[in-house]
Amino acid sequence: MTSTSQPAFPQAALEWLAPVAADGRPVPTPRVLLLGRSVAPLATALDRRGANLVACDGSRAGVRALLNRAPRALPTVARPEHLPFAPMSFDAVHVHQSLHALSEGALASIARVLAPDGHLAVSYTVRDDSVPWVRRLTALLRDVDPAAMKGAYGTESVERLVASPHYAEVAERSHRLWVPISRVDLLGMVAKRFPDLEQERLSRLMSDVGELYATSARVPEPLLLPYRVVCWRAVVDHTEFTSQLEPPEDGVRIRL
Template sequence: MSITLPDEALTWLSVWQNVRALVLATDTHLTRRLSAAGHAVYALTDDARIHARLATVERVTPMLARPEAVPTDPLQFEVVFAHQALHRYDLDQALPQLARVLRAGGCVSASYLVRDDSVPWVRRLAALLRRYDPMAMKGDYGHQSLDVLGRSKYFPEVERRAFRIWQAVSRDDLVAMVRHQPLAANLDGGQLDTLIGQVVELFDGAVRPGENLRLPYQLLCWRAWVSHEELTGPVEIPDSGLAIPL
């Protein structure tokens, strides 16, 4: 299932209209959405296949590189977008680079889509799957990397918002979701059929005939505002530093 990010969230992450944006692209969806909204988009990816797809998107400039070494001059962008992406990079190296290419007053707009397991039917599904695999539905979304961004000296001020997204889930969607769980590969045919039967029973018991379930997500959004002080401040040599006589 693909989930479309709400316009309200993209507006909040974009900050302004018609921004000059750098996207850390893991696919083409966010880049297309931002381009369609009128932003001037540069898309950075280290995946040659995604780079080739981005090259076909109107008003987008693709770059084949990683954020640890952004191949542009300083102060080029007003917003850097990273959706479901920060955990993929070495942030000790990437965050100084992102600060370097951001203009004064700019920000990194980072977001993660995280499933909300507080809804009763989702809890029941998780309990069912964990009979077969204790780690089932304990997804690592990578959103802990937001904490690294929040501690960065290059981005000392952070704003946070969360948006609730409800995804319609049909019976076939739920069965497909379970079949794609890693645990399914470890079950024999009979065990998998039994599990699928239990999943279908759970679905039918949670909705009225002809209706779908709704799977809730939280879209965690951060705007981290850049500070160039660490990039432009004077270098102070400690007293214990090496002295070379002339």
């Protein structure tokens, strides 16, 4: 179960994921690849930070979703396993909520287009179920469906990134994010989660959730739905590409 509104992406997380030069200072005009339509929530902020952006997705619809947030980005339709860019083109490649969907070939393809000391910026927004009122909500929903609020986000796929020979160092940092949610929105989320539940049982559940809200919120303030934005910065290792960094002469070259 997720919020009806898209949580914002914390500024502190963007700053931590930003490319840095060898001296540790931020790259003034970084070359950044937005990989996949799920990166859209980050696109506007990255555009405002002055990055040279390329919006890439495997479909035109996905690219359009990225351009809606960052209209100045260079649009490119391509699969992550076959990125049509010259080697070492980007200071950073952003992947949000979708690392688990990338193959080993995609991780290698991303490493090829990263500049020396560049990094793959991975992020996931996950619900923080440690907050007491969220634990109470979880218990109510699992009384109806034991699989409710299991929180399978895909973050375990970072293990493949750590094990990949194409990345030398993987650092991690988490950022807290609180999203206000009204009583009406919380009840709407529960109703949406159980569209086929028998009416009497749904009414009891909605009553219990409403009582939970009333006893947990500090009126007139809304409840705050807790999230963590978990970020990983994987520095590229080009050792495996020492003899393979030039694309074929008949390939498509895109230089930024």
